[in-house]
Amino acid sequence: DQQVKQNSPSLSVQEGRISILNCDYTNSMFDYFLWYKKYPAEGPTFLISISSIKDKNEDGRFTVFLNKSAKHLSLHIVPSQPGDSAVYFCAVSTSGSARQLTFGSGTQLTVLP
């Protein structure tokens, strides 16, 4: 049974608009949440993270929102740019431990010029 779900395999957005990527998790013990971005034939790169003591973290065009009661995590990108086109993975862990990261299946974001 998947502990982390990204229910949208793909998302297309017009350049300049907002991209919203969603992630749901099942275990309330998870307390650290990360987003990674991956281009084809490359390794993922860390994008942004949030701990369970916060409900929002912002870094430039990227904002992550955490709704603990709903066990839901989202990544907002605004404004979206064509270079943002990539696969986005959410990952969750307990106690911020990298060895306990569990990844979602990813969402392919395509930003149309």
Added chain:
Amino acid sequence: DGGITQSPKYLFRKEGQNVTLSCEQNLNHDAMYWYRQDPGQGLRLIYYSQIVNDFQKGDIAEGYSVSREKKESFPLTVTSAQKNPTAFYLCASSTSGGRSTGELFFGEGSRLTVL
């Protein structure tokens, strides 16, 4: 430049052959990991190592083996016992212990195809 280097980038193997994927890092990270990515799936943990000369099985360790003789190196051997080895393999590293933020640094990956 600091980073993680995986080689080879592409590898073809005949059924029944073992193959070893290389992973080297110069980030001075204690912890290293091997993940496997299949289409439409997330990254799944094969093995990880928190310290030299020690490693632990991840979620899908069957058919794989690793060694950690040096801090910088964490090679993965895909053995003939692995039933479905065709995949994209990713090596990663991180700080560990109290300094860890959970953030992983990934290599560029190795694509293994079994013919």
